[in-house]
Amino acid sequence: MSDAHERFAALGREFLTWLWFETERNHGRVNLDGVGPIGVELTRRLALETGGAAGENSTVSADTPTVVEEARVALRTGKKVSSTRLILEVGERQFELAIHGESFVFSGVKLPTLLTAAEDERLAERFALIEELEAIVDGLYVQFARLRLDPDAWPETRAAMARWVLASEG
Amino acid sequence: MGLLNGTVSYLRFVAMGELGDLNEETLKDALEAHAFRDIDPNSEEERSVGWVRFDDPFSAEWAPGELIQPGGLVVLRLRIDTLKVPALTLKAHIQAAERDRLTAAARDKLTRAEKDQVKVEVRKDLRRRSLPKMALVDVLWNLSTGDVRLFSTGRAVAALFCEAFEKTMALELRSVGPMTVLWLRGLAEEDAEALSRTEPERFHLPVGSGGEA
Numbered sequence: 188m189s190d191a192h193e194r195f196a197a198l199g200r201e202f203l204t205w206l207w208f209e210t211e212r213n214h215g216r217v218n219l220d221g222v223g224p225i226g227v228e229l230t231r232r233l234a235l236e237t238g239g240a241a242g243e244n245s246t247v248s249a250d251t252p253t254v255v256e257e258a259r260v261a262l263r264t265g266k267k268v269s270s271t272r273l274i275l276e277v278g279e280r281q282f283e284l285a286i287h288g289e290s291f292v293f294s295g296v297k298l299p300t301l302l303t304a305a306e307d308e309r310l311a312e313r314f315a316l317i318e319e320l321e322a323i324v325d326g327l328y329v330q331f332a333r334l335r336l337d338p339d340a341w342p343e344t345r346a347a348m349a350r351w352v353l354a355s356e357g
Numbered sequence: 358m359g360l361l362n363g364t365v366s367y368l369r370f371v372a373m374g375e376l377g378d379l380n381e382e383t384l385k386d387a388l389e390a391h392a393f394r395d396i397d398p399n400s401e402e403e404r405s406v407g408w409v410r411f412d413d414p415f416s417a418e419w420a421p422g423e424l425i426q427p428g429g430l431v432v433l434r435l436r437i438d439t440l441k442v443p444a445l446t447l448k449a450h451i452q453a454a455e456r457d458r459l460t461a462a463a464r465d466k467l468t469r470a471e472k473d474q475v476k477v478e479v480r481k482d483l484r485r486r487s488l489p490k491m492a493l494v495d496v497l498w499n500l501s502t503g504d505v506r507l508f509s510t511g512r513a514v515a516a517l518f519c520e521a522f523e524k525t526m527a528l529e530l531r532s533v534g535p536m537t538v539l540w541l542r543g544l545a546e547e548d549a550e551a552l553s554r555t556e557p558e559r560f561h562l563p564v565g566s567g568g569e570a
Contacts, residue, residue, distance in 0.1 A: 191536065197557040199535035204560065238557065265561045291534050292510055294366035307426075309361055314430060314497060317506070321369070328535070329542045335555065336548055348560045 197238050199288030202331045203229075203268035207253060208348050219326050226276030227327075229253050232285070235266035244269065262352045275323055282320045291328075296320065360432070360495045360508055368515055369533035370505040371541060372498070372526065379500070379526075384431070385419050391525040392417030393436040398484040402440070405489075406517050408525070409436045414493055429500035435518055438489040442480060450479045494518060505530060 207229055209217045216224040233252035236244040245261040252258055252271075270287040272295070280299035286292070298316040303309050334340055393407030393414075410416045411434045425431055454475050455467060467475070495508040496518070507518050519530050531537060539549045 191553050192534075194553050194555075194557070195534065195536040198552060198555075201558055202535070263561050265559060267560070288535065291538060292366075292368060294510055296365045296367070298365075306361065310432065311426070311428070311430070313361070317365070317497075318499075318504075325538050325542050328538060329544055332539055332544060332548070332552060336551055345558060345560070348558075349562070352560045 193238075196289035197267075198332070198335070199291065199328075200236065200238055200267035200269050201335070202328050203271060203286070203288040204262075205331050205334075205344075205348065206273075206327065207268055207271075208351050211253070211351065212347070217327065219323065220330055222277070222323070222326070225323065226274070228274040228276075229268075229271045230274050230283075231272045232270075233258050233268060234270045235261040236269040237264075237266050238269075273324075275320070277319075277323065282316075282323070284320065284324075286324065291324075293320075293324075360497070365508055366510045368507045368510055370507065370519070370530040371533055371537065372503045372505050372522075373529040373531055374527075376500060376528075381422055381425050384424050385421070387525050388419065388424075388433070389417060391521060393438070396438055396440045396489055398440065398487070399481065404440075404517075405436075405438045406521050407436060408521070409434050409493070411495070414491065425500065431498040431500060433496040433498065435494045435496060435521055437492040437494065437514065437517055439492075440484060440487060440489040442483045442487060447480060447483060450483060451476055454479050496522075 206217065206227060210227045210229065213224075215226055215228060217227045218224050229252065231248065231250065231252065233247045233255075234244060235246075235258065236242060243266065245257060245266060247255045247258045247261075249255050267288075269289060270285065272285045273283065275282045275284075281297075282299065283295075283297040285294045287294075296317070298313060298320070301309055301312050301316075303312050334344060388408045391407055393409045394405055396402050396405045408417060410419065411432050414434070414436055455472065458467060458471065458475060459465060492514070494514055497506045497508075498504070505522070507515060509515065509518075522528070522530055533541065536549070536553075539552070540546065
C-alpha cells in the first residue's frame, strides 16, 4: 500500500471513529450539511484497528456494539473503527449498510422500501436510492475531511474526542 | 444478492476520460464485440469472460434503444465461466486410465510419452464431460456522472470486470475509495493534498502527544 493510500485508509478509520463520537455527543443525530440532522447508529458489528505495521484489531458483535466494554477498551488502547454496520435515518426512510473505512466498500446494503412495482421502475428507484445513500455517506465523510483541515475547529473536536475516549473508561 | 431485490454489496468505480461518440449504437457494437463466448472444451481455455443480456445469460444481442435508459443509466451483466477439472479428480482419472492401459497392453509400465498422452486424453475427456461454472455480475453505469458500480466485492471478479470494461469501452476505471471520494465530491485538490500530509490522530492520548506511530 502506498503512503497516500495508507494515509487515506487511516483517514477512513478516523472518519468512522468521529462518526461514533458524533452519534454519542448528539444522541444519535449527526448534522449533514445541506440536509440537516440525520439519524446515525453504529450497529451489530464494530471492528477496530490500530492501523500501521502493528495492525492489532478487535471485533465486537452485539446489537449495540458501541456500549460493549471491549469496544471502549479498544478505543482507549489507540484503536480506531475500521469497519462497522450503519443505520442511517433520513426523514422516514432508513438505509443500512456495512462500511469499510479503509476502502469505502459498501456491503449488505439494505435500501428503504420501494414505492414502485414495475421492474424497470424498481430498478430506477433502487438506483436513485443507492445514489442517495452514497451522497449521504460521502457527504458525512467530506464534512469530516473539511473539519479535519479546519485549523480553528479541528483542535477543539480533537480535544473533545480525546476526552470522550478517556471518559469511556469504565 | 440481486440488483432488483434484497441487499446489495458493491464496489464503486469512476470511468475516466471522454465518452466521445458513445451512443446506443456504438455501445451495442462495443458490447457485441466483447460478448460472452462459450469455452471450447477441446481447447486449453479455462475461463471465458464477456457481456450478456441482463435478462438472458445465453444471449448477447441487444435491440436498438434498450441499452441506455433515461438519465443515462446503463445496466450491464458480465458472464464469467470457468471450466477447470479439479486436480484431485484429474489425478484419480489419470491413474485409472493408466491402469486400464497397462491391463490392455499386458505390461507393467508405461513410457513417459504414453503417460503424457494418457494425461492429455483424460483431461480432454473430463473437460468435455464437465459443465463450466457460471458467474453473473451486474454492473450499473451512469453515463452522466461516470459512476460505475460493480455488484460484487470479490477481488478476482473486480480484476476481470475492470479488464473487460476497459477493453470494451476504451475507458480507464478508477476505484473509488477514501481518497477518490474527496475529489469526486468536490474537495479542492490542495485540500486533498493537505490531508495526505496530515499525521493520523491518536485520540487516546492527550492533545499535543503527537501523531500515530
